[in-house]
Amino acid sequence: MSETTEHLMPEPTHEVGEYHKVMVPMRDNIRLATHVWLPEGKGPWPVLLMRNPYVNSSDVYDPSFVLFARYGYAVVLQECRGRGSSEGTWEPYVNERSDGLDTLDWLVRQTWQDGSIGLYGGSYLSFNQWILADCLPPEVKTLYLSVMGTDLYRFAYMDGMFKPDIYTSWALSNSGKDWGEADLAEMAHNAYRIWPPIEMDEKLLGKRLPWYRDFIANSGSGDSLWNEGLWGLLKSMPPQINIPVCMVCGWFDIALETMFTAFHQLRPDIRDRSRFTVGPWVHSLVPYGDLDYPGGRVDGPNGGTKAALDWFDAMVKNQPYKEQLGVVHTYVIGDKGWRTWEQWPPENDAMLFYLNEGKSLGKRPSAQPASFSYEYDPKHPVPTAGGSTLLSVYGDSPYLPKAASVLQPEAGSRPDVISFLSEPLAQDLLVAGQMRVGLHVSSTAADTAFTVKLMEVFASGEAYNFADGITSLAYRNGSSMRLSYEPGTIVSISIELWPITWRLKSGSRLRLDVSSSNFPAYHVHPNVAGNWGEQGSPVTAKQCLYGGGDLVSFVRLPVARYLDIGNVAYCGLKGNIPSFANRFISFFVKIVVS
Structure with missing residues (x-):
């Protein structure tokens, strides 16, 4: 968290209290490592849940997430199946729906939660929210979704043209291969240049990645891969949501187009209670490139930790919300500031x-x-x-x-x-x-x-x-x-x-x-x-x-x-x-x- 964000955050209301780790069993008896931080004091507490694949057994502590415990939330961080110290085999995307629903079933039975839950996390961590959105328990009050939409074809392709800098590089870094001292950027550079491209996995990883080969083999938006099964289910999620969502993205983020589509697919009554913020950021929600963006920080109402805290305080704790709902809030590049649009696109x-x-x-x-x-x-x-x-x-x-x-x-x-x-x-x-x-x-x-x-x-x-x-x-x-x-x-x-x-x-x-x-x-x-x-x-x-x-x-x-x-x-x-x-x-x- 930056010094600017720290300065904007209100004074904490609590100290971080009890911590415990639980191996939560899934329906197939695979156990997932789940870390719980409670505020100091007497609960029960509202809960924020994050399910994260980007962890290892020696480093699960995320200060920017645990920070919410200092504002009266029970913070729950789960390591996805096959990642970190969780049991099972890592298969990207495949088990997140069933594991997420099983985790929520476990969570609502805990005596230290008060019946109000918010889901949190960006990119793949937002996929872990989207894929549950049609059957959330009533205890879940809101989703905080960033840099991930629901049309995976448009995420991976544009009119038949694949995006290797997204999914080839991600395939390498999430393949389970121990790269040792190798430069992953150089490995990706080499992977992009393999002919025929579909053989990248065997040539660099020594094994096949079925999900990656499926992506390459299905280059049209009408192909069944993108419209049936998991990806068809994901694409169907936005109109099925019945709770408010806060969406955050950047003008230079890989998920920009799919997030706009998803926001407009929300039911009108849900969209009127939701909010979409777009800043001058890349996928990591930071400014990048060669231009300056005065006032373009991730802070205040603009998608940072303070914005998330304000949102959860309103939607999970039922406190007043100072920002406007039902709007698209954007940074105007070249205008040195932000504008709020009640209609998007504007006239x-x-x-x-x-x-x-x-x-x-x-x-x-x-x-x-x-x-x-x-x-x-x-x-x-x-x-x-x-x-x-x-x-x-x-x-x-x-x-x-x-x-x-x-x-x-x-x-x-x-x-x-x-x-x-x-x-x-x-x-x-x-x-x-x-x-x-x-x-x-x-x-x-x-x-x-x-x-x-x-x-x-x-x-x-x-x-x-x-x-x-x-x-x-x-x-x-x-x-x-x-x-x-x-x-x-x-x-x-x-x-x-x-x-x-x-x-x-x-x-x-x-x-x-x-x-x-x-x-x-x-x-x-x-x-x-x-x-x-x-x-x-x-x-x-x-x-x-x-x-x-x-x-x-x-x-x-x-x-x-x-x-x-x-x-x-x-x-x-x-x-x-x-x-x-x-x-x-x-x-x-x-x-x-x-």
Whole structure:
């Protein structure tokens, strides 16, 4: 816990009292190590429960969690099956539902708890909450969910493109292999480059990881893996929740999109009693990258320990809650502060920029057709520079890509990246919501990928990314099933970018980079049709991009209708979109081209 957070915390009401460790039996008689800290004094007490796989037998003490005992909570930390000193075999995800329900059954029978329980923990620890959400006992009053949503396909893939920096790196670090003195960042770096990718586990671990191979073998959102069994159950959870939830995420976190989806899937009456906070953070809920975020700390109502304490005091202890409920509370990058949105996305108007001749982003599509081509060689992919789909952001290493918003390479620095640039903006624009890029493209490959990256180019000439996306042609336009593609055919693709609140400055320019790789944020597409993970011989492809004339390509920004600058409220861009542009937007949203 930082000094800033310590300063914000109220004076403790208790000392930490009795501690005991219990081996709690599950339904199959496997016993899980469960640590209990009680406040000093006479109970019973409200309870906070965390189920954690990231432990070992010599280090289970989490000061930031045990701290809650000093505020009148019984703190219960359980080591997941097969982890730390718990019995059984570690199988990621498989046993968490049954073990979690058995643990709650045990917990409600304890004489030191008062009948009010809150569940806590982020990432995998939030999965351990989500997967119980449809059958919680009445003693559970709330969930505190951070950096984990419920659509695991969207967590692992974007339109057929796998995220190795999330799940390949996680597979290595959670495989049970003793790496000794090996550098795990270097191991992940090597793992990303194995062809065919599906053989990574046997080549580096000497064994198969069935769950990981299942992920690689199922690259479409319509595949049964993601819609049945455990992952189908997880995806069904948000509308089944009947207690308030507090959700916390970062603009540069791997779970951002899936958390927004889950929040909107809550029943309206539950969402009105819940809250979602999004800060300028990565998966560890800390600021990262090359920009400064004044006031962007994890503190107060902004997702830190103090925010969690305030939430549990209100929902578990029935104390007053000072913050607004039913809202999305976000940090506005470039605006140096926070805004609370009663409606998300807020009312906004589409501002369109068109890809025109001269590699310009114009406010009107050019009548003159233009085409842009480049060669994409999977053996020399474009390295990831920033973004929201990176997990290996903990520490500096020559093997780790840099996450969040970072200084970008200059336009034209690679021949396989086409950069488009707008004129300087005439006024500040508050981008608030989800962005979209619509392109007309063709390729000499039977399947390939196209990537996009949006960035703000400041008056100094420095460019910083704020959104990116990718699609394969096989799963273009969000198709749930694999589509065919005839090489050389021009098709339209629509790439949905993750949401953000970002203030573009007057005098800045908008830059769009289009390419075919963003590695290792996404896997290197081999330019071969079929399952990507089974391909061992990538080939080079010629890619073409079209704009102007009848083949309009564009960037759509959701601009908040009113932007407060000082004491002046500037009206948004309502009515600035010509009718033909609206037709093109509708076209790109609805079309599915085979």
